[in-house]
Amino acid sequence: MSTLSRDDTSSHASPGxxxxxxxxxxxxxxxxVLLALLVVAAIEALAWIxxxxxxxxPDEISHFAYTERMVETRSIPFYPGGIPSHPGxxxxxxTNAAAVYxxxxxxxxxxxxxxxxxxxxxxLWRRQPARTDRAxxxxxxxxxxxVSPPLYYAYASLPYLATYPLDFFDREFAMRLANIPLLLVxxxxxxxxxxxxxxxxSLQVLATAAVALNPQLTHLAAVVNPDLFLxxxxxxxxxxxxxxxxxxxxxxxxxxxxxxxxxxxxxxxxGIAIVVPAAFVFALAWWRWRRPxxxxxxxxxxxxxxxxLAAAYIALxxxxxxxxxxxxxxxxxxxxxxxxxxxLSFMAPSFRPDWTVRDAFIDRFYGTFAQLEVYxxxxxxxxxxxLTLAAVVLALVGLFIRLRSVRFRSTALWVLAxxxxxxxxxxxxxxxxxxxxxxxxxxxxxxxxxxxLPLITTYGLGIALAVSCLPRRLAGVAGGLVxxxxxxxxxxxxxxVVERFYA
Amino acid sequence: xxxxxLLATLGGALVLLVAGVAIGRPxxxxxxxxxxxxxxxxxxxxxxxxxxxPRQVICLxxxxxxxxxxxxxFQVETYGKPTVPLRFTLTGExxxxxxxxxxxxxxxxxxxxxxxxxxxxxxxxx
Numbered sequence: 001m002s003t004l005s006r007d008d009t010s011s012h013a014s015p016g017x018x019x020x021x022x023x024x025x026x027x028x029x030x031x032x033v034l035l036a037l038l039v040v041a042a043i044e045a046l047a048w049i050x051x052x053x054x055x056x057x058p059d060e061i062s063h064f065a066y067t068e069r070m071v072e073t074r075s076i077p078f079y080p081g082g083i084p085s086h087p088g089x090x091x092x093x094x095t096n097a098a099a100v101y102x103x104x105x106x107x108x109x110x111x112x113x114x115x116x117x118x119x120x121x122x123x124l125w126r127r128q129p130a131r132t133d134r135a136x137x138x139x140x141x142x143x144x145x146x147v148s149p150p151l152y153y154a155y156a157s158l159p160y161l162a163t164y165p166l167d168f169f170d171r172e173f174a175m176r177l178a179n180i181p182l183l184l185v186x187x188x189x190x191x192x193x194x195x196x197x198x199x200x201x202s203l204q205v206l207a208t209a210a211v212a213l214n215p216q217l218t219h220l221a222a223v224v225n226p227d228l229f230l231x232x233x234x235x236x237x238x239x240x241x242x243x244x245x246x247x248x249x250x251x252x253x254x255x256x257x258x259x260x261x262x263x264x265x266x267x268x269x270x271g272i273a274i275v276v277p278a279a280f281v282f283a284l285a286w287w288r289w290r291r292p293x294x295x296x297x298x299x300x301x302x303x304x305x306x307x308x309l310a311a312a313y314i315a316l317x318x319x320x321x322x323x324x325x326x327x328x329x330x331x332x333x334x335x336x337x338x339x340x341x342x343x344l345s346f347m348a349p350s351f352r353p354d355w356t357v358r359d360a361f362i363d364r365f366y367g368t369f370a371q372l373e374v375y376x377x378x379x380x381x382x383x384x385x386x387l388t389l390a391a392v393v394l395a396l397v398g399l400f401i402r403l404r405s406v407r408f409r410s411t412a413l414w415v416l417a418x419x420x421x422x423x424x425x426x427x428x429x430x431x432x433x434x435x436x437x438x439x440x441x442x443x444x445x446x447x448x449x450x451x452x453l454p455l456i457t458t459y460g461l462g463i464a465l466a467v468s469c470l471p472r473r474l475a476g477v478a479g480g481l482v483x484x485x486x487x488x489x490x491x492x493x494x495x496x497v498v499e500r501f502y503a
Numbered sequence: 504x505x506x507x508x509l510l511a512t513l514g515g516a517l518v519l520l521v522a523g524v525a526i527g528r529p530x531x532x533x534x535x536x537x538x539x540x541x542x543x544x545x546x547x548x549x550x551x552x553x554x555x556x557p558r559q560v561i562c563l564x565x566x567x568x569x570x571x572x573x574x575x576x577f578q579v580e581t582y583g584k585p586t587v588p589l590r591f592t593l594t595g596e597x598x599x600x601x602x603x604x605x606x607x608x609x610x611x612x613x614x615x616x617x618x619x620x621x622x623x624x625x626x627x628x629x
Binding site: 114118119120121147202472475476479480481483484485487488491492495499502503 | 507508511512513514515516517518522526527530535537560567568569571582625
């Protein structure tokens with residue numbers, strides 16, 4: 001990893017210009033390669049939006065219901081405590097009619113069903129009184145998405161309001177279209193991050209293309225769902241965090257990180273994990289640029305240790321549904337172990353031995369779409385699992401080589417630490433919620449592939465690093481092969497979705 | 504540098520070409536039926552059997568048929584007994600079609616796939 005690479009040279013070379021007091025308006029200099037990748041991402045997202053039948057995304061009906069109720073009742077239906085005493089119908093009369101006449105209920109878990117596309121189906125829908133009755137939009141009750149904070153739904157309410165006089169399906173389509181700018185920002189941020197951290201333009205292209213071609217990302221860009229919104233916030237956070245670590249803190253960067261931290265917490269429960277890397281970046285900025293005295297350092301270390309212990313206690317208490325004991329802590333650690341690694345002989349079976357890293361982070365990440373009923377064959381999943389394992393090993397080797405060759409090694413190590421702290425905090429947050437659900441007997445393993453999207457920039461960087469460790473002559477061809485493979489993965493994912501709904 | 508970029512492009516194109524031949528061609532040329540209305544999924548819990556005597560008729564109401572409907576698919580189970588000739592009739596507003604199904608043309612538990620003339624206009628529940 002080479003921090004302060006190409007992009008940094010420009011900023012380091014130009015302090016004289018800014019000190020002279022002459023503010024020249026810089027022409028936006030966007031790379032044509034980035035432009036091409038943005039166009040590809042936009043086309044992909046548009047294609048997925050068209051191909052995915054209405055409300056067929058994961059829990060999409062629930063996310064739509066949240067936005068609809070927010071706009072129609074001018075309220076924020078946020079229920080952090082769970083189901084209210086009088087939940088009512090989870091969807092409005094209009095949404096329910098759309099679910100019936102749009103074929104959403106018929107398609108749900110019926111792999112033989114197809115979306116209605118005939119003129120007769122359109123006429124049947126047009127006959128529904130709920131289609132034009134404004135009161136039928138506002139009578140929805142509690143939907144499962146309403147346990148999440150409202151920021152994404154406030155964003156989704158903008159396209160809803162812009163198409164307010166239009167039909168249900170037009171409004172839903174507009175809400176999906178509003179995801180495209182988020183996807184483009186995410187791809188552009190990956191480009192910027194890869195530009196700061198990778199030494200060659202070809203690796204920057206590969207890292208960004210890996211993100212732009214990821215089928216789960218484009219799938220989530222095509223449905224009403226907060227996952228892409230959260231992923232974009234995290235990508236922006238990583239971008240600002242790297243700027244702070246490599247170029248130093250400014251008021252704008254620190255305010256940006258604070259704002260993104262608040263935004264992440266207001267988007268989803270999983271987003272709260274961002275507090276940990278944000279605190280780490282603030283502490284790092286203070287440590288590296290303020291050079292605190294010895295006393296301050298001792299006080300800081302003591303306070304941090306106490307905070308870590310308190311956070312661990314609260315997390316364990318939450319996960320195990322009570323004060324942590326030696327037994328419950330051992331069970332939690334055993335669950336974590338068995339999620340990632342094979343069970344050891346002395347371990348008791350986990351709550352869900354059938355739900356491991358392979359199921360959640362391979363099968364569900366690369367190849368499970370719509371309402372989870374569209375997926376690649378087991379053979380394809382096994383091939384993807386093996387390729388991922390090989391890529392992880394190669395990426396670690398690539399990382400090691402970069403760290404050895406980099407000019408500013410301590411800075412590179414701090415950047416790496418930001419990614420590691422963020423990933424560990426995010427994954428632990430998910431596992432705590434998952435363990436709580438399993439311990440309560442809900443049976444819902446919570447952790448799933450699309451929840452990895454906030455770490456998607458790491459996925460892109462990892463693929464580029466994996467290629468970078470190959471000999472120079474091979475790396476070029478390997479990069480092309482990987483890029484081709486990623487394009488095949490994207491097209492194949494689209495292919496199985498088209499087959500599910502239209503063939 | 505240019506040579507490496509060219510090699511990378513060729514590598515990517517090769518992967519796409521191989522995938523196009525190995526995956527894309529069979530995907531695009533596979534024979535499929537395109538459902539024109541919502542098919543009934545197989546039962547999850549139990550099947551309610553309708554016992555039929557010779558020449559008895561059973562009807563399914565509120566079936567939807569549109570101008571794209573060209574085939575009718577349904578499953579018949581004889582529970583180990585020999586198959587029998589069947590007559591399949593479709594009736595709607597301004598539409599009527601009938602197809603004879605010889606006993607030898609299907610097997611127990613098989614899905615029967617019959618050609619039916621396309622309707623000139625869509626019809627469904629009132």
